[in-house]
Amino acid sequence: MSTNTCGASKEAVELDALPVQAQAFHRRARIVDAAVREIAEHGYEGAAVRAIAERAGVSLRAFYSTFDGKEDALIWAYDVAAAYAIPQILRAIQAERDWERGAAAALGAYLAILDCDRDWAVACLRDVPAAGERVRAARDAVRAPVLKALETRGAEPAPVGVSTMLTAIDAITVDGLRHAPDQPLLARRRELTAFALAPFVDAPDAIAPRGAPSIRPSSPAEEIDSLLDDGAPGVAALELVVQEAASMRDGPTLWRVVVAVQRRRHSTGEARGDHVERLALDALGRAWFFGLALDQSDESTDARYLRFVAAHPGSSGAEVQRGLGVRHLSQVNRKLRRLETDGYVRRELGPGPANRWWPASDHA
Known part of the structure; x- marks a missing residue:
């Protein structure tokens, strides 16, 4: 996504x-x-x-x-992620002339979507199994159309089922997300295609993955x-x-x-x-919302924060909130922490419990 x-x-x-x-x-x-x-972070x-x-x-x-709680939010997350991803995966299957190439195309679309946002990939693949029966049931429900499409396109009976193979692919993907976070999953497409098709076809290496699938x-x-x-x-x-x-x-x-x-x-x-x-x-x-600017932040918003901190060095988050007219202090603190991570501002503990914010180049 x-x-x-x-x-x-x-x-x-x-x-x-x-x-x-x-x-x-x-x-x-x-x-x-x-x-x-x-959830991806903690x-x-x-x-x-x-x-x-x-x-x-x-x-x-x-x-x-x-x-109702974080379980309810995670179920919703999985649902909207599936609403975004499943139609693209199904189109990839249906666009190919045979089952093997359709399965390879589906895997490519899946990996490309996961590459778009690693936090979502981690939360949906690593944490859903740990989140309880309701969330696992939601996962099984949204995976059903892909399983049905793969199982009815003509795959021969195999020692392992399609569902088992998808679970194995997810496990390998989670391992890659955890241990090789800088490597695109799509870069492992050929390797994972051969692994996924091995139980079903005689020569999975002969099925060369095509170019990177497009995201709608x-x-x-x-x-x-x-x-x-x-x-x-x-x-x-x-x-x-x-x-x-x-x-x-x-x-x-x-x-x-x-x-x-x-x-x-x-x-x-x-x-x-x-x-x-x-x-x-x-x-x-x-509806799903991927690609929407959820925090309504853009360069001009960042610039407003940076200009205020430059003009009022040592301001607390509450002072920045009042100065910029932002409704929620949590929104201000989140923005300042992101600007700190990006190296634009720095913080020090003030005389009270509040952090004080300074331009990164400013030395108190």
């Missing part, structure tokens, strides 16, 4: 100005993404709900109004704006885009439609696209 930290500036919007369905989608996406990253048992809420920039009350992109903001500019014919075409996005649970496309219609309405007073906006809002409830 594509990383969740990138996004066009056209996606950076005032969340409070959007319809409640869009706000709920964005809040749920932030919590799910934060849960995954906290393990399922070590991930605390309070830390997840802080990473997501929400209160504990907001977390528990969205999910969401509709860009510019394309959506262009369709709205085209009047009635464009809106009709945009309705088809929304219908397809809804069927694919493509949250970024649905989100960009809502944002585009809202911006047009507020800037021109024009109500064009109301119908497609309602369709998009109705579909956001269970």
